[in-house]
Structures are given as C-alpha cells and as structure tokens.
Amino acid sequence: MILDLNGLIPIEAIRSYYIDLITFGIDILAASVIIISVIMALISFLKILKNPIKDQTMDKESIRLRLARGILLALDFEIGSDIIKTMxxxxxxxxxxxxxxxxxxxxxxxxLSKEIDRHNKMT
Known part of the structure; x- marks a missing residue:
C-alpha cells in the first residue's frame, strides 16, 4: 500500500493557520481592552459631571490615567501579536x-508610562 503525500496538508499551512488564529485572538483581546477602557472612562466621566468644577478636575485626571493604562495594556498585547505574526x-x-x-x-x-508616573508623583 502506497501513501499518497499529495493529499496531506503541509505542516507549514497548519502552523500558519494556528499562528493566524492565535494572533487574531490577541488582537480581539487588545480591542476589547480598549473598548472596555473607553466605556468605563465615559461612564466615570458622566458620573462626575454633577460634582463641583474643582472636584471634577482631579476626577478627570484619574479617569484619563485609567484610560491610559488600558491603552498601554492593549499596546502590550499588540506588540506580542506582531512578534508572533513574524514567526x-x-x-x-x-x-x-x-x-x-x-x-x-x-x-x-x-x-504613556511617563505620563502615568508623572501623575502618581503629583498625588
């Protein structure tokens, strides 16, 4: 009995498929982090609008920094995804x-990290 190798899927195609699948998942995760961070920032912003202006300034800075941390996390995911894609x-x-x-x-x-550190030193 002779094995027909032409009908088999090359290992390179399988590896490429799984790499694409993994990087797609990481990209979705990064997008989710950004979306969740933006939604949470918007909700927090809407909540502080009823506060006095002086209090709003500090609260706005905190909201902005939480959003920056979310974006920073998403950027880290994207860097990892790009490295895996290069494989x-x-x-x-x-x-x-x-x-x-x-x-x-x-x-x-x-x-973004410098901005977060600068704010942490101020408070």
Whole structure:
C-alpha cells in the first residue's frame, strides 16, 4: 500500500493557520481592552459631571490615567501579536517592518508610562 503525500496538508499551512488564529485572538483581546477602557472612562466621566468644577478636575485626571493604562495594556498585547505574526514569515523585510512597528509602539508605551508616573508623583 502506497501513501499518497499529495493529499496531506503541509505542516507549514497548519502552523500558519494556528499562528493566524492565535494572533487574531490577541488582537480581539487588545480591542476589547480598549473598548472596555473607553466605556468605563465615559461612564466615570458622566458620573462626575454633577460634582463641583474643582472636584471634577482631579476626577478627570484619574479617569484619563485609567484610560491610559488600558491603552498601554492593549499596546502590550499588540506588540506580542506582531512578534508572533513574524514567526509565520520570518524574512528580512518582515523583521524590519516588525522592528519599526515595535519601536513605534514602545515609544507610545513609554510616553504613556511617563505620563502615568508623572501623575502618581503629583498625588
């Protein structure tokens, strides 16, 4: 009995499928974190509108920082997703693109972290 290898699915296709599936899940998770953070920030903002203006200023800053933390978490998920995506096609061009994307996201994460630290030192 001869085994027909032409009908089999190549291991590369299986690996690519699962990598795409995993990165899609991570992207959905990152989007969910952003959506939940925005909704929570909006609800918190609407709740503080009845407070005096002086109290609103501090509350607004806290809301903004919670939103920044959510965005920071989502950025971390996206960096991980990009790294995993590069495993699918690890060519020089893809590595350079990954490097640029990761650099941009790290700069964004760093600036958000600095803003959060600055606020924590003020309070």
């Amino acid at each position: 699918r096609i690890p060519g020089i061009k893809e590595l350079l693109i990954l490097g640029v994307i990761v650099t941009i996201r790290i700069v964004l994460s760093w600036s």
